[in-house]
Amino acid sequence: MIEHTMQDVQLTLDSLIRHGRSVHAAKRVVSVTDDGLRTDTFAEVAELADRLATWLWAEACPAGGVVATMMWNQVEHLVTYLAATSTGLVLNPMNPRLDAAQNAHVLSQVRPDVVVVDHTMFEQCREALAETDLAPVLVVVGEPAANMPGVVRFADAVATEASAELPRPVSEQQAAVIAYTSGTTGPPKGVVYSHRSIWLHAQIICTPNVYGIGEGDRILASVPIYHTNAASLPLGGWISGADLVLPGSSLGPANLGGLIEESAVTHAVGVATLWNDLLRWWEEGGVDLSSLKLVVSGGSAPPAHLIKGFRARGVPIIQGWGMTESIGINSMGHPPAAADAQTSLEYLRTYAGRIVPGVELRVRGDEHAEQPGERAVGEFEVRGPWVTAGYIGIADRADWFATGDVGYLTDDGYVAITDRLKDVIKSGGEWISSLELEKALETHPEVVRASVVAIPDERWQERPLALVVARAGAVDVPELKRWLQSRVPRWWTPERWVAIEEIPLTSMGKPDKARMRRAYADGAYKVLT
Known part of the structure; x- marks a missing residue:
């Protein structure tokens, strides 16, 4: 048997970080701070990362140590990410939207040696630590840290002279980043990304069939680092030489819209609610988003009016499908290249995208037996290097x-x-797809957003409850029932409706259907019929 002649080089993140700092040294990281926009070059950010890594290894972390963070997407967070992953330490970005008990669960599992925390989250971090037996070194970002006893100022840590002999990861199978699920159905669950998995994921997202990131682009890194490794977007930009724009705590549509316009952002990812708000603002002349070359709606599919609104202004908007367990990407929603405008719209409305190279998918039926055929419906199972x-x-x-x-x-x-297993509605022994009902409702010109959940029914076991955000505020139930008649099976039409100002979201930006079901059960909604 002939053996290959290729070099055996480990796929560790330090190699990607070195590439960005040398080949793209002059590219920029723009970060929103309390004092306005801060700009650093890739070379300057990498130097700060070396200084922080030197301090971590000398003062706080043993080999294999864990560095937890509780920060926004800000330059200090990127510096900490690079410092830890480039030297073989493990990064655990914590989700500030989880409560103290949930974050205490996370901390107790990962047992960090250091926690780097923004001063705005310091008390929140201490509340979580108080519920554990841990006493990590606390490094606080921001001037208020000067008045906090027993903590290290981030500015002092990065003032350390960088060592020329920093450790490096030795194996691509080493742990690099620990991400946690949102914990909406029990305690958050931890997923450990290896160097190899992130290395490969960062490469694939730069390809044209995913985000198509290149040296001339500017990426708005609005996906939090604690959420699926920020979908590897900062690292993809780093290796491609794309400028990175970090929004910090300024996550409202007004702030993000202004940041997109001022920084001429080309790529942005966010939930459909954000893009709804930004589109309306653009239509009213409040912001110019024409620099965007690609918008990705994560968490849930964008409604038809959102797709049409952005595409009418020359900005492609697509959806992606992924999860914490796959570093955020399984499929990406670009329509077929040869499709005309109408066919493209149908693909965008119908599909969560095409499976990306590296991911395999199969459909499993109710009896957990593989179902052959194009339209076999069942639970998706995936496998792949990330x-x-x-x-x-x-x-x-x-x-x-x-x-x-x-x-x-x-x-x-x-x-x-067609649905989530936990959200499928079983009515009289037959399945109703909540997602298909939502898509049909969102084609109505007066519907901004819709969510459908299962509620108990004495006769049918379960029936759909439709929660609708309407443009005019009031929900015209007879009109929406009529609208659904030609779009879904007649027996799917909900009997109960709720007019709602906004759809509640999970910490990951997805519709929080468990919360909606609880609110209905508690009588918190005024139900229309």
């Missing part, structure tokens, strides 16, 4: 990861998600 086999503290490891998403796969690799 897909987890399990969770921290849970011994079971799977060759295929069960996603909890239900749908079918087309012959040309497009994913149609």
